[in-house]
Amino acid sequence: MSDIFKSIDLFAGIGGIRLGFERAFQQNLRTVFTSEWDEYAQKTYRLNFNDNYEIAGDITEINESDIPDFDICLAGFPCQAFSLAGKRMGFEDDYKGICRGTLFLDVVRICEFHNPKVIFCENVKGLLNHDRGRTLKVIVKSFEQIGYKVFYQVLNSKDFGVPQNRERIYIVAFRNDIDCETFQFPTGTNKTTCIRDILEDAPISSKYYLSDTYMKTLIAHKERHKSKGHGFGYEIRDLDGQAGAIVCGGMGRERNLIIDHREHSMVPVTHIKGEINKDDIRKMTPREWARLQGFPDSYKLEIADTHLYKQFGNSVTIPVIEAIANNIKEILQ
Known part of the structure; x- marks a missing residue:
C-alpha cells in the first residue's frame, strides 16, 4: 500500500487543482486544510467536497502554526505585482526582503514552517515575462532559499483533451532531500477534442x-x-x-x-x-465552461450563472493538473 499524502489547498477557488491531484493520487491523498476568501467560491467548494473542517478565509490572517502538517502544498496564487522592496540588493536578498506584501509570500511562509515534500503552483502565462522575468526569478529564488528544487513550464490545455486554447505556467518544487532528477512535465497527447464534443x-x-x-x-x-x-x-x-x-x-x-x-x-x-x-x-452555458476546464458532469453547479462563469474563468484545467500530478506521484513513490 502506498503512503497517504496530506495536502493543503490554498487560494482554492472551486477546488480545481485539488480535483486534478485527487484523480492522480486516488485514495492516497487527503486534503487537511483549505483557504479561499471569496464567499461564492466557498459555496461551490462546500457543495462538491465533503470536508470535516471549515474553509479558512483570508490567508494573510492565518498563522502557519494553525495549519495541520502536510506533504503537498497546492496553490493557485494570484499574480500580484511584486514590490521589490528592501535594499534593492537584487536576488541575493532573502525572500522577505524582495517580495513583501504579496500573497505569494504566504505560500513561502507556510511552506518554510511546514517543510512539505512538494509545492505546486499554477499561474498566468504572463508570469514568465512579468517585470522582464524578475517576478518569476523571485518566486524560484524564494523556494530555493527555503530548501527546494524548482521546475516550471508553460502548458496549453488544448493538448490535454479539452477544446480550450489556454496557456498557463505550472511550477513544481521538490524538497531538496527528494531525488527528483527524473521529473518532467507531461506532454499533451490528446489534441483532437473540439467544442462540439462538450456541448450540452x-x-x-x-x-x-x-x-x-x-x-x-x-x-x-x-x-x-x-x-x-x-x-x-x-x-x-x-x-x-x-x-x-x-x-x-x-x-x-x-x-x-x-x-x-x-x-x-x-x-x-x-x-x-x-x-x-x-x-x-x-x-x-456554465456547464459547457465546466467541461472546457475538464470538470466532471457530477460536479455540482447550484449558484447564479454570473458567479459560475467567474469561477470557471478563474479555475484551472483539471486534465493538465492530473497529468502533472501523476508525474509528481512517480517521483514521490
Missing part, C-alpha cells in the same frame, strides 16, 4: 441565446475597435475548433460565442431588449 444536449435554454439588439451592440463595439486597429470584440468560435481561454471578466463570454442551430425556444425567459437573434448565436 439540446434544447438549450433561450436565455443563452443573445438578443438581436445586443448583437448589434457587440458588432458596433467590434467595428469601433477595428477602426482603431485593436482586435477586441466578440468572437464566434467554430464548433469543430477550440475555444479561446475562458476568463472571468469583461468579454469572457462574448469571446466564446457559438452558433447552435439545434432546436430551441425563441421565447425569452429573461427581460431582453428586442428579440432572440435569428442566427442562433449563443453564449456557452
Whole structure:
C-alpha cells in the first residue's frame, strides 16, 4: 500500500487543482486544510467536497502554526505585482526582503514552517515575462532559499483533451532531500477534442441565446475597435475548433460565442431588449465552461450563472493538473 499524502489547498477557488491531484493520487491523498476568501467560491467548494473542517478565509490572517502538517502544498496564487522592496540588493536578498506584501509570500511562509515534500503552483502565462522575468526569478529564488528544487513550464490545455486554447505556467518544487532528477512535465497527447464534443444536449435554454439588439451592440463595439486597429470584440468560435481561454471578466463570454442551430425556444425567459437573434448565436452555458476546464458532469453547479462563469474563468484545467500530478506521484513513490 502506498503512503497517504496530506495536502493543503490554498487560494482554492472551486477546488480545481485539488480535483486534478485527487484523480492522480486516488485514495492516497487527503486534503487537511483549505483557504479561499471569496464567499461564492466557498459555496461551490462546500457543495462538491465533503470536508470535516471549515474553509479558512483570508490567508494573510492565518498563522502557519494553525495549519495541520502536510506533504503537498497546492496553490493557485494570484499574480500580484511584486514590490521589490528592501535594499534593492537584487536576488541575493532573502525572500522577505524582495517580495513583501504579496500573497505569494504566504505560500513561502507556510511552506518554510511546514517543510512539505512538494509545492505546486499554477499561474498566468504572463508570469514568465512579468517585470522582464524578475517576478518569476523571485518566486524560484524564494523556494530555493527555503530548501527546494524548482521546475516550471508553460502548458496549453488544448493538448490535454479539452477544446480550450489556454496557456498557463505550472511550477513544481521538490524538497531538496527528494531525488527528483527524473521529473518532467507531461506532454499533451490528446489534441483532437473540439467544442462540439462538450456541448450540452439540446434544447438549450433561450436565455443563452443573445438578443438581436445586443448583437448589434457587440458588432458596433467590434467595428469601433477595428477602426482603431485593436482586435477586441466578440468572437464566434467554430464548433469543430477550440475555444479561446475562458476568463472571468469583461468579454469572457462574448469571446466564446457559438452558433447552435439545434432546436430551441425563441421565447425569452429573461427581460431582453428586442428579440432572440435569428442566427442562433449563443453564449456557452456554465456547464459547457465546466467541461472546457475538464470538470466532471457530477460536479455540482447550484449558484447564479454570473458567479459560475467567474469561477470557471478563474479555475484551472483539471486534465493538465492530473497529468502533472501523476508525474509528481512517480517521483514521490
